[in-house]
Amino acid sequence: MTTLLAILVAVGGLWALAYIGAPLLVTSAAIGAYIVALYGLGLMGPTAFAVTGGLFAVFAIALNLRPIRRLVTKPIFAGFKAVLPPMTSTEREALEAGDVWWEGEMFRGRPDWNMLKSFKRTQLTAEEQAFLDNETVELCRMIDDYKTVYEDRDLAPEVWDFMRQKKFFSMLITKEWGGLGFSAYAQSCVVTKIATKSITAAVTVMVPNSLGPGELLTHYGTDAQKEQWLPKLADGTEIPCFGLTGVEVGSDATAIPDVGVVCKGEWEGQEVVGMRLTFNKRYITLAPVASVIGLAFKLQDPEGLLGDPDKTDYGITCALIPASTPGVEIGRRHYPSGAFMNGPITGEDVFVPIDWIIGGVEKAGGGWRMLVECLSAGRGISLPALSAAGGKMAYRLTGAYSRIRRQFKLSVGKFEGVQEATGRIAGLNYRLEAVRTLTASAVDNCAPSVVTAIAKYHMTEMMRQSLTDAMDVHGGRGIMVGPRNYLSSAYQSVPVAITVEGANILTRSLMIFGQGAIRCHPYVFPEMEAAREDNLAEFDKLLWGHIGFSMNRGVRALTLGLTGGALAKAPVDGPTAKYYKQLERMSTSLAFVSDVTMGILGGELKRKERLSARLGDVLSHLYMASAVLKYYEDEGRREEDLPHVRWCLDDSLNAIYEAFDEFFSNFPIGFVGSAMRRMVFPFGRSYRPVSDALTGAIADMMMEPTELRDRLSEICYLPKDANDPVGLMEVAFDKLIQVEPLYNKYYKALSKGELTALTLEDRLVQAVEQGVLTQAEADQVGEYDRLRYEAIMTDAFTKEYLAGTAFHPEADAETVSEEQPAKVA
The missing domain is CATH 2.40.110.10 (Butyryl-CoA Dehydrogenase, subunit A, domain 2)
Incomplete structure (x- = not known):
């Protein structure tokens, strides 16, 4: 029993030292003290103490005295130089360009949350605000x-x-x-x-x-x-x-x-x-x-x-x-x-x-x-701004349309199938705005290269998803091109954002992790530089620091996996604390998996683009999830934001799991992939997709005239003019909010067959006669219903206009003369 206890103490002590990342000298001193303690307590005899202490002293001296340790490092150094892939001057310049910022903290496995918390989001000056307004x-x-x-x-x-x-x-x-x-x-x-x-x-x-x-x-x-x-x-x-x-x-x-x-x-x-x-x-x-x-x-x-x-x-x-x-x-x-x-x-x-x-x-x-x-x-700056704009308009207008538009006697936004799309629009819009504000503010303070690649790729993809979902919800209203259609030109332009300033496919598969792994890692690029400069002393220092770093991240990844992230740190209390802990857990796992992967695959990883892309997805979602938490804090930790925050974090954590799962399943050396999986997810799947209930909740919020809805649409150009296609939807939605209880009374009577007239005007007369509505109420319902009809209407053109022989797209006209003004409603 005493021997077992001594072994457990030794294992526990070494585990704790590795978990906290104790320096080699401290670890050596602790092991030496432990051997002395065993001898002093009589748990080790003189002979065993002499043999064990002597062997330990040899290894401790060899590893801590650098001139001696370099004898061990030298053959490793030679092998490293032999396999080091050549780097062109353009590759070097690309790697050296820009700064490592918050993405470096997320990549290294022990994020300094206070750095993010204390970072000041850029505020508009009075002059800038006036120009915007x-x-x-x-x-x-x-x-x-x-x-x-x-x-x-x-x-x-x-x-x-x-x-x-x-x-x-x-x-x-x-x-x-x-x-x-x-x-x-x-x-x-x-x-x-x-x-x-x-x-x-x-x-x-x-x-x-x-x-x-x-x-x-x-x-x-x-x-x-x-x-x-x-x-x-x-x-x-x-x-x-x-x-x-x-x-x-x-x-x-x-x-x-x-x-x-x-x-x-x-x-x-x-x-x-x-x-x-x-x-x-x-x-x-x-x-x-x-x-x-x-x-x-x-x-x-x-x-x-x-x-x-x-x-x-x-x-x-x-x-x-x-x-x-x-x-x-x-x-x-x-x-x-x-x-x-x-x-x-x-x-x-x-x-x-x-x-x-x-x-x-x-x-x-x-x-x-x-x-x-x-x-x-x-x-x-630019492409994230375009993407945020697409997300905002999809959010604002689809929310209004899905409440106004009724099918089977129910607002389409209440159908669970529709809410799968509208909830996703709402969640992605919150994430888009969080990433936009953090990334643009970062550019004001430094030149972050990896962060901006993450923003470019993922924000344009989120815009694509949001506009596709918006088109699905709008149905025919979104398909028919015309002055009323506020979606078509943005939807048509999505490929531009996907393609420019680095095609998305290659940004994801080559840049984000390929550049991030080298720039963000505390040892990889310096080791490469030391090898190219043939600097054995510098390489020796980096190599053993790297070994300690890898052991620390491996032990932390497994420990946090076994405890479900309970030992991780959170800079705040309350409902978001658990998410900080899970992000730290996955950050540690990314650092560990990256080290193992680069150590085994080396330069071959450059050609394993799908593996690289999946690790890039992990890094990207760590950054975007932390941006959401930062945005929530900066916006004052408002209660109504929490469902959107939870949706974004649950979705990102699930995306991280899916990326890791596909990475482990496709790792070229099967048993290594399996071993990494057990280290990162010792109890199997840790994260699940966003729940239907949460998606439904933010989908419902999207249809309500809340402060959050206005705040997330604050930058949008939203005229209150029924002759503007966006303004028409805004006016109709505002009117619906005013008269919806009255409109529901009218609609209920109509659905029950109590109002049998064929036109709106005659039905409203019947509603007044039967006491369903007062005359004033009927006038309000009539005003709204005419707006509603115009808001869901699509354009139709004369054949002359489409043939290019008439030049004004007046909707639903049999003939169009050149003198007639174009109009929307």
Whole structure:
């Protein structure tokens, strides 16, 4: 019994030391003290003490004295260098670009919740709020989205002029150069609001404020370049575009075939050193109307004119070129899933001065770093803003429609099958807003690269799901294109968000975990650097720290699994505390599984894209779930938010389980996958899908005129004008809330056959005669029912209009003359 107790104490002590992550020296001292204690208590004889103590001393000295330990490390170091995959300069620049932020805490397995709790969400300044409330609202009011997308296929001239005059294209340019100098969060809010009215206008605004000449000049331009271009970009005199992608180049931007050859040539009557450019760009937003082009190409200097005779290939370089430069072909349009300006740019042997390189000659070859550093900010602002807008409008309008629209004598939003879709819209909308606010605020404080990739991929996918669900609920009302249809243009534009700034498939399968595992891990990238620098001493320190880190995360993962996360920490009390603990448990599990996977598969993991994608999903849902908890705290821990918080967290935890489950099932070495499964989920499945009751609860809330509904729709452009398609639904919904008890009395009498007249007017007369309603009540019901009918009505067109020989889409008209004004209701 004494021996068993001693063994249990030893195992328990080592387990505790591993769980808390005790340093090697502390662990060694504890083991030594334990051996001495056994001898002192008479539980170990002199011979056993001498043998055990001697062996332990040898190992302790070997592992704690670094010069001796390096003898053990040296063959490991040689093997590591032998299998280390080569890294190109572009891969290195992509890895080094940006900062590691909160995603690093979630990846490393022991998140510092106080870091998240103390992080201050960006607040709009008075100037930014005024711009959102005034200029942005005025811009939305000017836009006829149906006319823009389906008739003109362009924004109206007065809209273009207004955007120039009010500096919508220069929100990121500082006041020093005449721009607005808005925060990333403010830019996100502006783009979100515009997108709730017009995706075309939102894309037009967001591109100059994302990856483009303005941002590149701000960060990298020479003083002369800034003075020449930034004031003109700020006041709208110049419209920019950025030429990166092409026929053969999409997500793999480093493969661009476009070239610039350094040579001498004539410019403005003088011989100068310049570049002869040949390029063929496609999919370039704003190209058809751009006056200045940011151009990415591969720079060659065969004659050594840049001063280095041994360097010919400089790599990707960015230059700023006026669209009027001789040889540049620009102006033709693609027609993507939307009406925004997008088109090709081509040039053959276009000669330009060398000082047109952004940043000057010293930035020759520095284009890739510029692009990856600026691209992450765009991913964190523009596309999340579009996605949040889609989620907000799906939430607001589907909630109203599902209460207004009745089938089988019941509001369609009360059907459980419909609630599966509407509840998902509600939950995703809450998550979208939480991730939007946190990510945009992060961009205001640093340049997070992995976080913005997570936001780009998952938010655009959530928007796709929300709009698909909204279309399903609206049925024929969503299918029929026309001025009344507020869903069709957004739904049609979903592929744009899915595709741009990194195709979603590759963002998920290659970027999120591929970049996150190396950037967020405290040891992997430093170990790689130590190996490339042949620094054995540094590698030795990192290697043994890494071994301790892995043991700690493995022990923590199993311990938290066995206890259901009970030992994890939560920074708050109350109903959300359990979710913090579960996120810490899964964070620890991700760190453990990642280490095992990278240790076994090594460079092969780069080709196991589906495995990488699943671990990326775990990291992503850890980030999004923590964003939801942060949003709940920042919004004041309101009681009415809790069902949405629970839905988001339950859904994320289930998604994490599903990702891990598929990862373990498909791990190339079956018994290793099984062993990891038992470590992470020792008692089997830990999380379940969101319950039907919770989904139904938030679906019901979506149809109520609550403070939460208004808060989640706060940024939306929501006119109270029955001649606007969104305004009509708003007016009808507001009226329903006022008269619903009366309307239900009328509808009940109608359903029971007490009102037999064929028209609404005659039925209301009967209702008054029979005492079902007073005359005043009947007037209110009649007003609402006419609004209701218009709100669920779809458009119909004359054959002349659809053939293009008449130009006004007046609904349900037999003939349309060119003099008749278009109208909605």
